[in-house]
Amino acid sequence: MxxxxxxxxxxxxxxxxxxxxxxxxxxxxxxxxxxxxxxxxxxxxxxxxxxxxxxxxxxxxxxxxxxxxxxxxxxxxxxxxxxxxxxxxxxxxxxxxxxxxxxxxxxxxxxxxxxxxxxxxxxxxxxxxxxxxxxxxxxxxxxxxxxxxxxxxxxxxxxxxxxxxxxxxxxxxxxxxxxxxxxxxxxxxxxxxxxxxxxxxxxxxxxxxxxxxxxxxxxxxxxxxxxxxxxxxxxxxxxxxxxxxxxxxxxxxxxxDAEGASKDIKVEVVNAATEDDAVEVGRSIARNNLLKCAIHGEDPNWGRVLSAIGTTKAAFEPDRLNVAINGVWVCKNGGVGEDREKVDMRYREVHIVADLAAGSETATIWTNDLTADYVHENSAYSS
Amino acid sequence: MxxxxxxxxxxxxxxxxxxxxxxxxxxxxxxxxxxxxxxxxxxxxxxxxxxxxxxxxxxxxxxxxxxxxxxxxxxxxxxxxxxxxxxxxxxxxxxxxxxxxxxxxxxxxxxxxxxxxxxxxxxxxxxxxxxxxxxxxxxxxxxxxxxxxxxxxxxxxxxxxxxxxxxxxxxxxxxxxxxxxxxxxxxxxxxxxxxxxxxxxxxxxxxxxxxxxxxxxxxxxxxxxxxxxxxxxxxxxxxxxxxxxxxxxxxxxxxxDAEGASKDIKVEVVNAATEDDAVEVGRSIARNNLLKCAIHGEDPNWGRVLSAIGTTKAAFEPDRLNVAINGVWVCKNGGVGEDREKVDMRYREVHIVADLAAGSETATIWTNDLTADYVHENSAYSS
CATH class of the missing domain: 3.60.70.12 (L-amino peptidase D-ALA esterase/amidase)
Incomplete structure (x- = not known):
């Protein structure tokens, strides 16, 4: 076909x-x-x-x-x-x-x-x-x-x-x-x-x-x-x-099919002031090596999500940010939310929602986790 | 003290x-x-x-x-x-x-x-x-x-x-x-x-x-x-x-002492039009996961250096870029330079020089390689 x-x-x-x-x-x-x-x-x-x-x-x-x-x-x-x-x-x-x-x-x-x-x-x-x-x-x-x-x-x-x-x-x-x-x-x-x-x-x-x-x-x-x-x-x-x-x-x-990946991560940014803001925040989260390692380890480390959001120029107030991982709002109003033990990360797809509470625009960025296999594949030979 | x-x-x-x-x-x-x-x-x-x-x-x-x-x-x-x-x-x-x-x-x-x-x-x-x-x-x-x-x-x-x-x-x-x-x-x-x-x-x-x-x-x-x-x-x-x-x-x-690192990488950008350009290019190189994996594998993969330079807004012409790795100019005028087999990467310190051929400013960024140990350290537990 x-x-x-x-x-x-x-x-x-x-x-x-x-x-x-x-x-x-x-x-x-x-x-x-x-x-x-x-x-x-x-x-x-x-x-x-x-x-x-x-x-x-x-x-x-x-x-x-x-x-x-x-x-x-x-x-x-x-x-x-x-x-x-x-x-x-x-x-x-x-x-x-x-x-x-x-x-x-x-x-x-x-x-x-x-x-x-x-x-x-x-x-x-x-x-x-x-x-x-x-x-x-x-x-x-x-x-x-x-x-x-x-x-x-x-x-x-x-x-x-x-x-x-x-x-x-x-x-x-x-x-x-x-x-x-x-x-x-x-x-x-x-x-x-x-x-x-x-x-x-x-x-x-x-x-x-x-x-x-x-x-x-x-x-x-x-x-x-x-x-x-x-x-x-x-x-x-x-x-x-x-x-x-x-x-x-x-x-x-x-x-x-990303090299070495074990998790597909959907980063959905919601309630952004503009679509550009949503994309900027989504990319910042998707490119955060520490978060990508945490997801690999099935660790719902929302602090690394907030840390990534904080590096952007997007409109938001730190104490109004909310983050859900696989449906559990582990961060509410910039602080501890629901019990992180509730997050089930056994499956390949991981869904992160970052709520900027600053508007009504949205964007979704797809990424994957950072794994030892990625390091191996990209260090063992030239490509 | x-x-x-x-x-x-x-x-x-x-x-x-x-x-x-x-x-x-x-x-x-x-x-x-x-x-x-x-x-x-x-x-x-x-x-x-x-x-x-x-x-x-x-x-x-x-x-x-x-x-x-x-x-x-x-x-x-x-x-x-x-x-x-x-x-x-x-x-x-x-x-x-x-x-x-x-x-x-x-x-x-x-x-x-x-x-x-x-x-x-x-x-x-x-x-x-x-x-x-x-x-x-x-x-x-x-x-x-x-x-x-x-x-x-x-x-x-x-x-x-x-x-x-x-x-x-x-x-x-x-x-x-x-x-x-x-x-x-x-x-x-x-x-x-x-x-x-x-x-x-x-x-x-x-x-x-x-x-x-x-x-x-x-x-x-x-x-x-x-x-x-x-x-x-x-x-x-x-x-x-x-x-x-x-x-x-x-x-x-x-x-x-960076987590999991096996190589310390000195990224020196020379002949930039401005110091800001030099810093922007240095950071882009220092943050390129593929290059960091290649350095881990002791692979003088200068193509990944050029690819990283190409994502910046710095002043340069692609066909005037030169790159040296540990003293060997593996890339000259944007293309193949000296034999990459000459590059000795056995030691912990790696020195990358990116010559933008666009001015006289310089900046040095320090980074390290990306390793399976980094992934392990940042996925095995919260930190």
């Missing part, structure tokens, strides 16, 4: 030999039209990988015919040679498909600071093109995995049209607009402006609110391609909601 | 029974004059513990005769009762010493959200007062430990006058002005304004640039008391330098 759930798309995923272990590492997604509309959001990290710099230009051309994605190397911090490699990759895809290179978006993921093995990647493009299929979505999703333990796909089908997508990401997950590689496709007949509006609205409340480890990637990319093959133009609100639902589903899958 | 190295001060440290394990948990530092000048800096966390709120008022009175410090409980997020307890503690010290309560600063450290056992703390004040001694500095330093594995003291002696101090802190260490409990004493004959100016200048470049885990405490306090007993008024610059040196020494001791 994945990126080929919507009509008008073919995809493939193969092992080109970029990864030394022989796992799949090259994916190709092709929009066969009739439309080739597209929108994209990219990392706000100022150190941007070559494929991000290239794909930003592709998006400006207004038409995207294909996306080529590789795992096994981020092609970030690789200088002019890295950019040449991205360009050569797009040229190769264009040649094989008989399209223009400026219609080919490129995404890369893996270790920063290493050049890609072009002698393997370019022949891989030919292999992938030969395997393009309307059933290739799953293989494409598998080929973009790095430290992901599972591949991630999501589909929403509506009355005659569909939005589907795939995502990779397990570490270096923090909001920067996008926070991973994601390709979404739809067969709805929608124009670039509609795609852009719906995609930005969706990422703002989904991927932007996923924060595994506070570390922002150099390669984050979310692309939304529309083929128009369904010959249906949905109402904007319905279309935007479908895009949001697919992004939300994929974002949840990213958090559930 | 510690806080009693300077003439005019007595101190004591005892076990009052606040800690269930019977370890020392109450310290008293008394300024016997002739002057009782003082300055203080406090956490910028907006959720402030009761003793911080109290001591801020004490400092405004312009005279500090004594500081009472307890470990075993932070008295933070404890509501009006917590503030009453702090007040009662100051009153007790005042009664025992025959001074006014408004001249008694109070510091607490330990778990947030728990009331102090006043039935043990108040009798403890009497016991401590009975043991006040010109040789009590070390015992006082021991009594303020929480997860600290060692007690921390430092002394600088100049021509006829001295600055000494003690500190506690091992976790929840991040700049917020001060980042821990610190009491400094001097027998120099200096006034409040001089103390305040010297202390703020010192903390700005020492404690403020220590960032173990990015988590800001609710209880951070740095106090500087002057007795004038040396009857010497040093030049401002010489005095300020002595205060800075003691703060720097104590700050280094805090990082070396």
């Amino acid at each position: 994945s990126v080929t759930a919507a009509k008008g798309f073919t995809a493939a995923g193969i092992a080109a030999g970029i990864k030394e272990n022989g796992n799949p590492d090259l994916a190709l997604v092709v929009n066969n039209g009739p439309r080739r509309a597209a929108a994209g959001v990219f990392t706000s990290n100022r150190v941007k990988a070559a494929p991000v710099l290239w794909s930003e230009q592709v998006l400006k051309s207004g038409q995207v015919s294909a996306v080529v994605l590789n795992s096994g190397g981020a092609n970030a911090c690789t200088g002019p040679k890295g950019f040449q490699d991205t360009h050569a990759t797009a040229e190769k895809v264009a040649e094989v498909l008989g399209r223009g290179a400026i219609e080919v978006a490129v995404c890369s993921t893996g270790l920063i600071g290493v050049l890609l093995p072009m002698d393997k990647l370019l022949p891989g493009v030919e292999t992938a093109a030969a395997q393009l299929s309307e059933h290739g979505g799953e293989k494409a999703a598998i080929a973009i995995k790095t430290t992901d333990t599972v591949h991630k796909t999501a589909v929403v089908s509506k009355d005659g049209w569909t939005v589907g997508g795939m995502a990779k990401g397990a570490g270096m997950l923090a909001p920067g607009l996008a926070t991973m590689l994601v390709v979404l496709t739809t067969d709805a007949a929608v124009d670039n402006d509609t795609l852009d509006r719906a995609l930005r609205a969706a990422t703002k409340v989904t991927f932007d609110r996923v924060d595994s480890d506070g570390c922002m990637s150099t390669n984050d990319t979310v692309l939304l391609l529309a083929s128009g093959a369904a010959e249906v133009t949905p109402e904007y609100d319905e279309f935007a909601e479908a895009v949001r639902a697919v992004c939300d589903d994929l974002g949840q899958q990213l958090i559930r | 510690s806080v009693t190295a300077a003439k005019g001060f007595t101190a004591a440290g005892i076990a009052a029974g606040i800690k269930e394990n019977g370890n020392p948990d109450l310290a008293l530092v008394v300024n016997n004059g002739p002057r009782r000048a003082a300055a203080g800096v406090f956490t910028s966390n907006r959720v402030k513990a009761a003793p911080v709120l109290w001591s801020e008022q004490v400092l405004k009175s312009g005279q500090v005769s004594a500081v009472v410090l307890n470990s075993g409980g932070a008295n933070a997020c404890t509501g009006p009762k917590g503030f009453q307890d702090t007040h009662a503690t100051a009153e007790k010290v005042a009664e025992v010493l025959g001074r006014g309560a408004i001249e008694v600063a109070v510091c607490s450290t330990g778990l947030i959200g728990v009331l102090l056992p006043m039935d043990k703390l108040l009798p403890g004040v009497e016991t401590a007062a009975a043991q006040l001694s010109e040789h009590g500095g070390e015992k006082a330093a021991i009594a303020i430990k929480t997860t600290d594995t060692v007690h921390k003291t430092a002394v600088v002696s100049k021509d006829g006058w001295t600055v000494g101090g003690m500190a506690k802190g091992a976790g929840m260490l991040a700049p917020g002005l001060a980042t821990m409990l610190v009491v400094l004493t001097t027998d120099a004959a200096v006034d409040n304004d001089t103390l305040d100016r010297a202390l703020r200048a010192a903390t700005k470049v020492t404690f403020d640039r220590v960032d173990s885990d990015g988590c800001m405490s609710t209880n951070d306090t740095v106090l500087l008391l002057a007795s004038g007993a040396a009857e010497v008024t040093p030049e401002y610059d010489e005095f300020a330098e002595a205060v800075r040196a003691v703060c720097d020494d104590l700050g280094q001791q805090l990082i070396r």
Whole structure:
């Protein structure tokens, strides 16, 4: 399903030999039209990988015919040679498909600071093109995995049209607009402006609110391609909601697969003066290493929540703050609330509610706990 | 030595029974004059513990005769009762010493959200007062430990006058002005304004640039008391330098004792357009969990340094960034530099230089690696 759930798309995923272990590492997604509309959001990290710099230009051309994605190397911090490699990759895809290179978006993921093995990647493009299929979505999703333990796909089908997508990401997950590689496709007949509006609205409340480890990637990319093959133009609100639902589903899958995590933590900030306040407080809580360790230890340590809230500029009075963990209001009016012994933390999902008592706005940030496994996974080898 | 190295001060440290394990948990530092000048800096966390709120008022009175410090409980997020307890503690010290309560600063450290056992703390004040001694500095330093594995003291002696101090802190260490409990004493004959100016200048470049885990405490306090007993008024610059040196020494001791750390990391940002830029970049690097894991694994993963720099607003061009790890310029002009195999990371101290190539300002931030031991220490029990 994945990126080929919507009509008008073919995809493939193969092992080109970029990864030394022989796992799949090259994916190709092709929009066969009739439309080739597209929108994209990219990392706000100022150190941007070559494929991000290239794909930003592709998006400006207004038409995207294909996306080529590789795992096994981020092609970030690789200088002019890295950019040449991205360009050569797009040229190769264009040649094989008989399209223009400026219609080919490129995404890369893996270790920063290493050049890609072009002698393997370019022949891989030919292999992938030969395997393009309307059933290739799953293989494409598998080929973009790095430290992901599972591949991630999501589909929403509506009355005659569909939005589907795939995502990779397990570490270096923090909001920067996008926070991973994601390709979404739809067969709805929608124009670039509609795609852009719906995609930005969706990422703002989904991927932007996923924060595994506070570390922002150099390669984050979310692309939304529309083929128009369904010959249906949905109402904007319905279309935007479908895009949001697919992004939300994929974002949840990213958090559930976060490196080393044993708990998925939903940080819900309520009664904030503004949505920005709610997001700032949610992020501060979600990035607090001490709290993340406490949750790992199934310790409802609400003092660390208050300590994190206190570092923000959000509107609140310390003696009006309330905090609930898994439904128990362990902190009331900035002090001790219900008995912390009542908090049941045996399950994987943990729900923290921070009540700022300063307004009526709300935001939810998803994160996970900090574990020895995360340390091991990120210290035992480069990634 | 510690806080009693300077003439005019007595101190004591005892076990009052606040800690269930019977370890020392109450310290008293008394300024016997002739002057009782003082300055203080406090956490910028907006959720402030009761003793911080109290001591801020004490400092405004312009005279500090004594500081009472307890470990075993932070008295933070404890509501009006917590503030009453702090007040009662100051009153007790005042009664025992025959001074006014408004001249008694109070510091607490330990778990947030728990009331102090006043039935043990108040009798403890009497016991401590009975043991006040010109040789009590070390015992006082021991009594303020929480997860600290060692007690921390430092002394600088100049021509006829001295600055000494003690500190506690091992976790929840991040700049917020001060980042821990610190009491400094001097027998120099200096006034409040001089103390305040010297202390703020010192903390700005020492404690403020220590960032173990990015988590800001609710209880951070740095106090500087002057007795004038040396009857010497040093030049401002010489005095300020002595205060800075003691703060720097104590700050280094805090990082070396950071919870679970196996590496001390010096992040030196050079050639920044402004000092603020240098500090912002240094903090971003120092707080990057992925990099901290890589350093733990002795992996010179400079891509994670660039990724961290890229999240800041500092002036720089990505293709002009250079990064050295332990003297090897592994990243040059934003791309691959010298062979990373040359980097020797066997030793505890790791030195990262980030060259922004954007000016001539510099700043150094100290942090440590992220380890499974840190996760264990902060998940296995509340602290």
